[in-house]
Amino acid sequence: MNTRFINFEGIHGSGKSACAWNLYNNLNMNNINAVVFFEYHMDSTIENPCDVRMTAVMTEKEFEAVIQNYSIYEEVLRNKVKIYNGWYCIFLPDVKEFPIIKALLGQYVADNGNLETDRFMLALISRITAFVEQALTSDQVYVFENVIFQQILNELMRTMDCDEQQMMDYILEVEQILRPLNPLIFYLYPDDLKEQINKVALERVSDNNELYPDWIDWMVEYLKNSVYGRIHQVSGREDLMIYFEKRTSIEEKCFGKLLSNKEKIYVDRMDYDEENEYIYSKL
Incomplete structure (x- = not known):
């Protein structure tokens, strides 16, 4: 083909x-x-x-600030993040077992005009x-x-x-x-x-x-x-x-x-x- x-x-x-x-x-x-x-x-x-919907999209500074504020989840966040041309992206279903992480990433989710x-x-x-x-x-x-x-x-x-x-x-x-x-x-x-x-x-x-x-x-x-x-x-x-x-x-x-x-x-x-x-x- x-x-x-x-x-x-x-x-x-x-x-x-x-x-x-x-x-x-x-x-x-x-x-x-x-x-x-x-x-x-x-x-x-x-x-x-x-597709980046259902994905939290952050700058490096924003990602590091999340980790600084919620250091207890640092290992999870660093394991789940993917970087595309400087954008730090976390696919929300990848952290579904951590409701608190989903909530704190909500403001960065690329959907619904967010x-x-x-x-x-x-x-x-x-x-x-x-x-x-x-x-x-x-x-x-x-x-x-x-x-x-x-x-x-x-x-x-x-x-x-x-x-x-x-x-x-x-x-x-x-x-x-x-x-x-x-x-x-x-x-x-x-x-x-x-x-x-x-x-x-x-x-x-x-x-x-x-x-x-x-x-x-x-x-x-x-x-x-x-x-x-x-x-x-x-x-x-x-x-x-x-x-x-x-x-x-x-x-x-x-x-x-x-x-x-x-x-x-x-x-x-x-x-x-x-x-x-x-x-x-x-x-």
């Missing part, structure tokens, strides 16, 4: 995880050594090498650069979902401290870093975005509303509690659709500018088997 990096992007419910899993299985059945990583991995104790854009992107770029360097020494084919679009856009749009062009520039920078792996990007796209979101809302319903809400209501709250949500006064599902439409618009512009091999797949125009056969044929 020419490509060593395959990524699936698309809106919620478009089939990214299913397609990634099917492709991974097909590759291995055809004696191609492949590994798959999902946006939030099915086994959440496995660190995604192209970090400023510059820190989030510098850490992500450093992490992906390290992945590419490692991948070039391996014979594996890496299958991912949401490395370049959703991971970056969803985080940066909600923090609202950079504009559309800056977000696009960040995405194109990440793509350039990945280029030595000859990336192949599949963008799964519905004919009707609103209908797709409504479909997902009907499918992802809670079986215990006292414990957790339906997916669509959780998404509204997730957006409402962000900087974007406060600025745009997000209060309901219509506001959520406006957000999805804006994000999808930026994704399409970025997709048009990608220089890597890429395929836009209209998911409503193929059945599941046809879609997966088409994806495999492009390899």
